[in-house]
Amino acid sequence: MLITRLKEGDPAALRELYQQEERRARSLALRILGDAALAEDAVQEAFTQLWQRAEQITLEGGRIESLLMTIVRRRAVDLARRRQRGGQTLPDADLLREIDERASAMLDRVEEDLTTAGLRTALQSALAALPPEQREIVRQAYYGEATLSQIAAREGLPLGTVKSRLRLAMTKLTESMRTQESS
Amino acid sequence: MNCEEVRDLLPAYVLGALDAGEMQAVEEHLRLGREHDGELVELRASVFALDRFADEESLSQASAPSQLGNPVLGRPRRIPPLAGWQVALAAAVLIAIFGAGWLTAGLTAKSGQGVHFLLQGSNGEVMTVSGESSDQFVTVTMRGFQQLASDRAYQIWAIRDGDWVRIGICNTNYEGGWKGEFPFSIHTGEQIALTVEPAGGSQTPTSEPLLISES
Numbered sequence: 001m002l003i004t005r006l007k008e009g010d011p012a013a014l015r016e017l018y019q020q021e022e023r024r025a026r027s028l029a030l031r032i033l034g035d036a037a038l039a040e041d042a043v044q045e046a047f048t049q050l051w052q053r054a055e056q057i058t059l060e061g062g063r064i065e066s067l068l069m070t071i072v073r074r075r076a077v078d079l080a081r082r083r084q085r086g087g088q089t090l091p092d093a094d095l096l097r098e099i100d101e102r103a104s105a106m107l108d109r110v111e112e113d114l115t116t117a118g119l120r121t122a123l124q125s126a127l128a129a130l131p132p133e134q135r136e137i138v139r140q141a142y143y144g145e146a147t148l149s150q151i152a153a154r155e156g157l158p159l160g161t162v163k164s165r166l167r168l169a170m171t172k173l174t175e176s177m178r179t180q181e182s183s
Numbered sequence: 184m185n186c187e188e189v190r191d192l193l194p195a196y197v198l199g200a201l202d203a204g205e206m207q208a209v210e211e212h213l214r215l216g217r218e219h220d221g222e223l224v225e226l227r228a229s230v231f232a233l234d235r236f237a238d239e240e241s242l243s244q245a246s247a248p249s250q251l252g253n254p255v256l257g258r259p260r261r262i263p264p265l266a267g268w269q270v271a272l273a274a275a276v277l278i279a280i281f282g283a284g285w286l287t288a289g290l291t292a293k294s295g296q297g298v299h300f301l302l303q304g305s306n307g308e309v310m311t312v313s314g315e316s317s318d319q320f321v322t323v324t325m326r327g328f329q330q331l332a333s334d335r336a337y338q339i340w341a342i343r344d345g346d347w348v349r350i351g352i353c354n355t356n357y358e359g360g361w362k363g364e365f366p367f368s369i370h371t372g373e374q375i376a377l378t379v380e381p382a383g384g385s386q387t388p389t390s391e392p393l394l395i396s397e398s
Contacts, residue, residue: 011303018301028234040322041362044311048326052307069234077199091199092210096227099220103227107235110228120236127237141200142233148195149202163191170194174225177232 003064006054014051021065022047025072032076032143042076049075066104077144110177126176134169137162184208189219197226300375302394304328308359310377310394312339312350314369321350321369325361330354336382341367342374342395350375352384 005013025046029039049071050057050064057067074093093100111119127135140151148166152159189212195201196209213219300312307327314321323339331337331354339350351365376395378388 009305011305014303015301022299022301037322040311040313041324044309044324044326047301048307048309051303051309052327066231066235070231073230073234091196091206095210095213096223099223099227100231102220102224103231106224106228107231110232119232123232123236138198138233141195141198142230142237144199147200147202151200163195166198166200167191167194170197170226170229173229173232177225177228 003057006050006064007057009054014047017050017064017068018047021068025068028069028072029076032073033080038079039076042079043072045075046071063104063108066107067100070100070104080144106177122176123173126173130169130172134165134172137165138169138173141166184212186212186218189213190222193219193222193226197223197230298369298371298373300396302375302377302396304394308394310339312369312375314367319366319368320364321367322364323351323353323362325353325355326359328355328359328361330357330359331379334382335379336384337361337393338378338380338384338388339365340376340378340388340392341369342376343370347376347388349384349386352380352382 002013002017006017022043025043026039029042030036033039033042046068050068057064107119114122127138130138137151140146141148146154148162149159151157152162155162189209192201192205192209196206199206201209213223298314300310302310302312304327308325309327310323310325312321312323325337328337336352336354338352341348341350350367351363353361353363355361374396376388376392378385378390378392380389
């Protein structure tokens with residue numbers, strides 16, 4: 001398995017992962033950063049981090065590809081925030097390590113049940129079903145464009161309304177995942 | 184902050200969309216116990232699903248521009264699919280040098296006119312070299328490399344039809360990193376190599392390559 005070979009320090013395993021995932025990782029980082037050079041930085045840092053810390057990885061049934069995308073997103077959002085907001089950071093990675101491993105495993109189980117294409121369709125259907133104002137809050141928060149307070153100020157909305165819209169939207173997405181997993 | 188207040192903020196927390204003070208308060212609460220773990224797992228799984236499957240279109244469709252301000256970062260740029268994506272996976276070439284067990288290996292990925300190399304060492308060193316056949320510059324990033332003494336430099340080469348062509352020289356910082364551009368036009372089918380040379384560089388390599396990609 002790729003993860004086993006990575007943990008053993010097999011350079012070919014990293015190259016295989018790079019071959020498989022570089023394009024998707026770059027696309028993810030570029031969506032978040034909107035800057036090709038920064039996106040390249042984020043992807044390169046993610047592969048480097050994965051390679052240097054491979055021995056410590058515990059997937060608990062999850063997939064290395066999912067973990068890689070998590071790292072890419074984390075690096076990309078972190079870069080975006082540092083660039084725009086002077087050093088604000090993402091949630092504590094250590095605090096969420098076990099949570100993230102379980103979340104990756106959960107997503108992988110859903111993907112196994114539905115196939116990759118099925119999961120993509122399910123997620124995009126759930127997003128399409130969101131009211132536009134909820135989807136927009138998700139978009140801004142997801143891409144690291146602003147905190148809830150900044151979104152509220154920008155939109156001229158009460159902070160409670162922005163929180164509520166995001167909560168409702170994320171609840172619908174998680175319920176969609178839960179439904180898929182339980183089915 | 185009590186459980187209900189934390190629960191209210193968890194969706195924003197998992198997306199990293201809280202102010203620093205709120206972020207700290209939520210994390211202090213989460214460190215007290217594990218009662219929010221189940222909800223956190225589901226929320227993070229949703230974020231990972233967005234990472235994997237949501238594109239700009241699905242997150243932006245039917246949005247109402249008149250209600251929106253200007254994003255801080257600007258609208259993320261949409262990337263067209265890479266037509267004719269080809270990847271040539273090189274076989275590993277292992278050369279131990281300096282008795283430190285440095286390895287050389289490389290990968291070339293070609294997309295459209297773009298050529299990307301990833302080279303890695305056995306001690307976590309990673310170097311990428313990216314460029315466009317139509318462009319006159321290549322971008323090089325290095326991480327995890329030993330910082331050299333002031334009388335030495337890393338030299339990056341392209342191997343073109345068997346000839347070693349100089350791309351540029353650099354030295355990493357105290358953290359082992361470096362990033363920069365060199366005026367060089369890179370082409371598919373070429374190899375990339377890294378050597379240590381006297382400061383100022385050499386006309387031809389004077390040492391065995393630390394890293395080299397396969398053709």
